[in-house]
Amino acid sequence: xxxxxxxxxxxxxxxxxxxxxxxxxxxxxxxxxxxxxxxxxxxxxxxxxxxxxxxxxxxxxxxxxxxxxxxxxxxxxxxxxxxxxxxxxxxxxxxxxxxxxxxxxxxxxxxxxxxxxxxxxxxxxxxxxxxxxxxxxxxxxxxxxxxxxxxxxxxxxxxxxxxxxxxxxxxxxxxxxxxxxxxxxxxxxxxxxxxxxxxxxxxxxxxxxxxxxxxxxxxxxxxxxxxxxxxxxxxxxxxxxxxxxxxxxxxxxxxxxxxxxxxxxxxxxxxxxxxxxxxxxxxxxxxxxxxxxxxxxxxxxxxxxxxxxxxxxxxxxxxxxxx
Amino acid sequence: xxxxxxxxxxxxxxxxxxxxxxxxxxxxxxxxxxxxxxxxxxxxxxxxxxxxxxxxxxxxxxxxxxxxxxxxxxxxxxxxxxxxxxxxxxxxxxxxxxxxxxxxxxxxxxxxxxxxxxxxxxxxxxxxxxxxxxxxxxxxxxxxxxxxxxxxxxxxxxxxxxxxxxxx
Numbered sequence: 001x002x003x004x005x006x007x008x009x010x011x012x013x014x015x016x017x018x019x020x021x022x023x024x025x026x027x028x029x030x031x032x033x034x035x036x037x038x039x040x041x042x043x044x045x046x047x048x049x050x051x052x053x054x055x056x057x058x059x060x061x062x063x064x065x066x067x068x069x070x071x072x073x074x075x076x077x078x079x080x081x082x083x084x085x086x087x088x089x090x091x092x093x094x095x096x097x098x099x100x101x102x103x104x105x106x107x108x109x110x111x112x113x114x115x116x117x118x119x120x121x122x123x124x125x126x127x128x129x130x131x132x133x134x135x136x137x138x139x140x141x142x143x144x145x146x147x148x149x150x151x152x153x154x155x156x157x158x159x160x161x162x163x164x165x166x167x168x169x170x171x172x173x174x175x176x177x178x179x180x181x182x183x184x185x186x187x188x189x190x191x192x193x194x195x196x197x198x199x200x201x202x203x204x205x206x207x208x209x210x211x212x213x214x215x216x217x218x219x220x221x222x223x224x225x226x227x228x229x230x231x232x233x234x235x236x237x238x239x240x241x242x243x244x245x246x247x248x249x250x251x252x253x254x255x256x257x258x259x260x261x262x263x264x265x266x267x268x269x270x271x272x273x274x275x276x277x278x279x280x281x282x283x284x285x286x287x288x289x290x291x292x293x294x295x296x297x298x299x300x301x302x303x304x305x306x307x308x309x310x311x312x313x314x315x316x317x318x319x320x321x322x323x
Numbered sequence: 324x325x326x327x328x329x330x331x332x333x334x335x336x337x338x339x340x341x342x343x344x345x346x347x348x349x350x351x352x353x354x355x356x357x358x359x360x361x362x363x364x365x366x367x368x369x370x371x372x373x374x375x376x377x378x379x380x381x382x383x384x385x386x387x388x389x390x391x392x393x394x395x396x397x398x399x400x401x402x403x404x405x406x407x408x409x410x411x412x413x414x415x416x417x418x419x420x421x422x423x424x425x426x427x428x429x430x431x432x433x434x435x436x437x438x439x440x441x442x443x444x445x446x447x448x449x450x451x452x453x454x455x456x457x458x459x460x461x462x463x464x465x466x467x468x469x470x471x472x473x474x475x476x477x478x479x480x481x482x483x484x485x486x487x488x489x490x491x
Contacts (some may be wrong), residue, residue, distance in 0.1 A: 180481045180482070181481075183481065184477050184478050184480070184481045184482075187477045187480075188473060188474045188477040188478075191359075191362065191473050191476075191477060192470060192473055194359075194362075194363060195362060195363060195366040195367045195370055195469070195473070196367070196370055197367075198363040198364075198367040199363075199366070199367025199368055199369075199370045199371045200367075200370075200371055202363075202367055202368075203368070203371050203391070211390065212387050212388075212390040214384065214386075214387035215383065215384065215387050215388075216382070216383075216384075218382065219380060219382035219383040219384070220380070220383060222379075222380035222382055222383065223371065223374070223379070223380050223383075226374065226379065306360070306363075309356070309359055309360065309363060310356055313352060313355055313356040313359055314348065314352055314356070316352070317348065317352050
């Protein structure tokens with residue numbers, strides 16, 4: 001398997017997943033079904049996470065076919081610009097869905113409507129539409145049989161409208177590299193996010209593992225919005241850094257292992273909240289020992305976060321290890 | 324102005340050269356990795372403490388958080404050692420950059436605040452309201468200084484005048 005293969009494997013998930021999640025989300029209002037709503041929110045978050053490796057692997061697919069005489073650089077650029085817009089919209093949708101999931105844990109009686117739900121509906125509608133364009137423009141690169149006009153770079157109607165909001169990939173890259181101080185600032189935020197995330201997640205995990213049993217599980221769990229904020233800062237600054245130096249990161253084995261570890265952390269968090277591990281941690285009173293299953297999740301979370309730091313630190317020395 | 328020659332003497336030593344030039348994953352990047360681990364432990368734990376003192380997650384009882392000081396000192400110990408190793412690897416790069424001294428200043432004040440938090444806020448037999456009242460200003464400055472230290476550390480990677488001792 002290479003990056004082109006990975007791109008073709010992953011790129012369908014955010015496109016189809018957002019359609020499915022949007023359908024479930026709308027259905028949950030019609031059927032007044034709360035479980036359905038929760039499922040749709042979980043899928044939005046999962047799709048936001050998967051859209052990252054789908055986006056990051058695109059440059060590998062580009063490198064694999066760019067010398068092919070039948071392939072147009074303009075079409076690849078258009079696809080990449082569409083993907084950049086879609087990724088950021090997808091990340092916003094995923095972040096809003098995550099906030100909603102967090103709030104639903106606490107509010108006993110669910111309101112049918114709220115500003116956040118409306119925002120999720122709007123952003124997921126736009127994301128789904130833009131994702132469809134990412135798929136179409138991606139298909140145009142290698143499938144002339146779907147071209148409905150002779151010159152597919154010619155934009156009309158709604159595509160022309162959406163295209164106005166799509167960045168030009170090379171200009172976006174140049175913008176990230178415009179000053180070493182801007183780059184240092186992004187990296188700075190990335191490290192501040194790291195400290196915030198590791199501090200808050202770390203103390204909850206340590207308590208579950210038996211550190212300082214006077215602390216209760218439920219009270220430490222109140223720190224998780226700050227962990228989410230740290231994670232949000234780092235996803236944003238990490239994605240912007242990738243756009244600044246795509247080929248530096250995309251052909252680096254440490255980078256991909258880091259992304260894999262982040263995705264595994266997504267699975268870890270999902271297992272925590274969707275099993276009785278969460279309830280058992282919420283019930284941890286002073287002096288209580290956590291069940292073994294909760295300890296297993298907390299231990300693997302700590303291990304994976306330190307793996308993320310380790311792999312991130314080794315990116316520089318493994319640049320160009322993949323092709 | 325020519326940098327002082329003792330910088331070159333450090334750089335020419337076998338250990339410094341090995342740290343800087345070895346392709347082994349256990350040389351420079353290993354030191355840098357543990358410097359980041361130390362940051363995560365020290366600043367991560369201190370941030371949780373500061374946020375709690377400032378009123379975040381009030382359900383967390385304050386007194387047991389005293390255990391975080393152990394994690395913070397462990398992080399500091401790691402970073403003192405790895406910090407010295409990083410200076411041995413690139414003495415000219417660090418010591419000729421004013422940002423380096425700003426970083427050390429921030430760290431010194433931040434650590435001073437750590438000791439004050441421990442002695443004044445986590446003094447025995449204080450109720451939570453008193454602890455929070457005593458800690459508010461310290462916690463705010465602690466966050467500011469750690470952000471300053473991390474920012475200076477990041478700038479060090481991009482603003483140096485010399486990477487190694489300049490050739491004459």
